[in-house]
Amino acid sequence: MSTENIPSDSKQLNGPKFLKSEQWDGYPNPAWLKKDKKKVTLLFNFVERRKSFFLQAYFHRHGFIYKDLGDHIYEDVRWGKEYGNRMECNPMYFTSGSIIKNLFQIQKETGLTKEEIVNKYVFLGGGGQCGPCRYGMYPQEYLKAINDAGFKGFRILIFSSDIIQDPMPKGSAFTFSLAFKIDILISVILADFIHIAECALRPYAKDKEQALAVLSKAEEILLEAFKSPLYLIKLPEALKKVSKMIADVPRKNLKLPKIYVTGEFFANLAHNEGNYNLRRFIMDEGCEVFPGLFTQRILYDNWRRTREAIRGIKFAASEMERKFHQTALRKQNVSTSIVNWFYKYFIKSFNPESFGGKSEILDLDHLAELARPYYHPEIFGGEGNLEIAEAIHYANSVDGFISSKPFGCMPSSGVSDGVQAKIMSMYPQLNFLSIETSGDNEVNILSRVSMLLFKAKQKISLG
Template sequence: MTQSVSFDPPKKRLPLADLDLDAELARFESEERARLGLEDRERWVEDMANLSFKKSERGKVTLLVGGLTMAHDFFVEGALKHVGYSVLALDAPDNEALRYGKEFGNRGQCNPTYFTVGNLVKFLVHLRDDKGMSAREIIDRYVFVTAGACGPCRFGMYVTEYRKALRDAGFEGFRVMLFQQQGGLSQATGEESGLELNPKFFLALIKALLAGDVLNAVGYRIRPYELEAGATDRALEQSKRICYDALSNGTSILRALYRSRQILGQVAVDRTRVKPRVAIIGEFWAMTTEGDGNYQLQRFLEGEGAEVDIQLVTAWLLYNIWEVTWDTENRAELRAEDGGRFGLSGLGEYGAAKRKVSLWAADKALRLVFHTYAWCGGLHDYHLPNMNEVADAAMPHYNNDLRGGEGHMEVGKLILNVVKQKATMTLSVKPFGCMPSGSVSDGVQSLITERYPGTIYCAVETSGDGAVNFYSRVQMYLFKARQAAEAEVAAALAANGLDGDGLRAFLAARPRLSAALHRSPHAGACTATDLVHEAAYLKSTPLWRRAARRLDAGARGVAKGLGRGVSALPKAASLSVRAVAELGEIARDNGPAALDETMAKAKARLIEVAFGLKSDSGSSIAAAAG
């Protein structure tokens, strides 16, 4: 028996160098500058940066807000009024705002920059030229508040564009304040700050955004099927006023939404009309605005006979939560804590775990509050996107770490719309030249349409002009969507042995199915298909069997939940052991100090009770006695 002997010398493993490369490079640069006699010169100072207003000015300053849908901006105005601010929501940006944006903005900017910047300048010019206010008076009495940008694109610099345009338009020193979406509650706080971004401020903001989402979603569900043109818009205007009054007066927004539900429920509808459901995705501002910024896309689609499925602001908030969760999980495995935007530096030993728990709780709380608002407002059977599911669907085609626009969400939403028959057609809208969203829609999505046959996907760009070409391209794909919807409904009728007249007669005998707020269970890509399947099920299945099926479905749901719980027991036990060990370490490290502090407080309290001394005196005596 032979034994192989290796004569190769053993491999040497070099120790890993723990170097701070950034610090080394900075030190080298500093030494070279000193050796060459180079001095740091400040080339430019932005005088309009970091301007704010004080609490003493709050009584005379009006906050200007805008940038979302008309309902959202209107509700934000009411909610912040209750917090104690004087607020005015700007009108939706129009082509006149685009003209101001191009006149005073930098060249080569994208649509959101031109429209939002121009809309503010247009309002200020109106105050100066039409209302007779001086520029100094406008600067002293108005402040524009907006959210910070998140994109690695030109729109990410739009606050700088505001300052440049305001300076060139004659409003040097006008205050533009922003709160970053990752900045938390610590921004603009302090005794002297007039804009206090505290929990009360953000809770009011969340109420306004959720109420706006619910009313918008209900309106887009009802309007395509209304029997009387304009009935939905009248009901929405009345509902918006009710919710606005509740937000501004501090009364129950849930009660206001319930009153709105009763008003919207009175609109007469006919859901036997075959209309393709068009899901709008794309760049956030372009798919959210309701004016000339996207050629009034939502109303155009409805005018062409489609039902519009909009993306809610709540979904954007959930995406932000998912984004931080994803980055936290990836960074938790690093050898050291980094100081990036989502870094874990300074969070402590258990910072990553605490952050993940907080984000999980925030996600669940936001979903719970939204569904509470949705039930009160009549938005039945609405499903917020599962961000992990969207990310998993997109990951093979588009890396989740690539950010900008809506990142992987566009890819994931298109795939899920096709696979789960959520929409007949998916329309991606973005500004002309939008770098993040444009690369997704024009590049990756072409592969998706090949791998998922039957996908009806239309990518369009907005530039402020060229509406004819925009509409023409959308109409071309809408023709395909209408044909697909009609074929789907015809197949559903044939499969269930129904026809159009028989379906209408069945619905006439059951007014509940024809109610404005009724939502049929999901069965196909358009609303008429869902209604056909529901009617066929109710017609062919007796009441006792339907009740039995509900009980069986509930029992299977409970069993599935219990099964998940049993299968998760080993993992839960492992986590519990680790948690107990960590708690033991914490108690071992911090226990003595905590015990001493507790004993000191007990001594102080005993002396206070015994001798009638104040707390500070008792503490000093206890310290001396200790």
């Protein structure tokens, strides 16, 4: 290639001077320091109400001033779209919109200026990498939307993120300590347990309202036990107590169609308007639905990182790189053992079999092998091979199978659903439906779900 046309002054390669700009390092996210701990309220939520409800226990025990922002609602999407970038997947709009909606609400209720709110509040929430897709941009998108809404310099604390919170600044009021990580795991497990109980009771209870009241009472009992510094001793006792309360709820003796829901993590596991309250709709329409367990999703994340580490060791270009992946592998193995240990420790006391609860955690190696011929398990991003593997795993044991994903979700709509066509041709008995959530369009989506449920009911009535 001739070099005669390349300017001798390399700066000219960047274009005319008026177009030149400085390197952009992202939005500022100032540290929240220990000295301000008692002057600041920590706002938080995490996918659905029950998880953040139980997480209150951690903030209570550690002396924070906190406010649980609870469930996502449709209004969150409107706020998220107003201040967020175009063409994001809707979990992003739900989560960023929820923060902005609440900040404006606080402004209205307290009369504080935006600057005062920035000084007196911080937000803590999830924003992990779910692979090569847009989820990895959550922290910057939160900050962009919040700053554009006028809360300049508002501080956020994001867990499961490789992007901005690791390591936390020195002297921070809040750190992602081991104690916090264990407590968030326990919060997820407890939320899963109550969800298991709801899936077991709701379609069968003689009095649905009474059953739901029992579940609310159970949540309060568990939260009280979890708030105690002796929670590792108190929670098993509390779990035994609520298990008995749940088992005592009078139930109808019915044979209902069984529906399995899979899909992108938010569209599958936000048991709120984030997925049109999908499982509740299915149950209220007279079907049984398998619970969607967040613990299973955490284990998949660990499984994925383990596979990445094994691959990293195999193809390491240097000794240093190999050691890096070996350390990562050890960490993931420890993390997986901790998750399994806590789940098993608490489930013994909760005893879901006593009230017909389904609490099975699927073997991820087995699922990977089921999916392998159709979806390579080491193609990561979103739920990876899970949706395909679960369709095969449940093909002969459920009456309906729904794959739920946000509109435009790359791994789930773009890849998994393409492969599902092959799975459906192999298992024509699989009553399959793919739906895309968008934060609106509820009637259309749920009417499509109704058609699947109708077919499922026909299936069992025909024997």
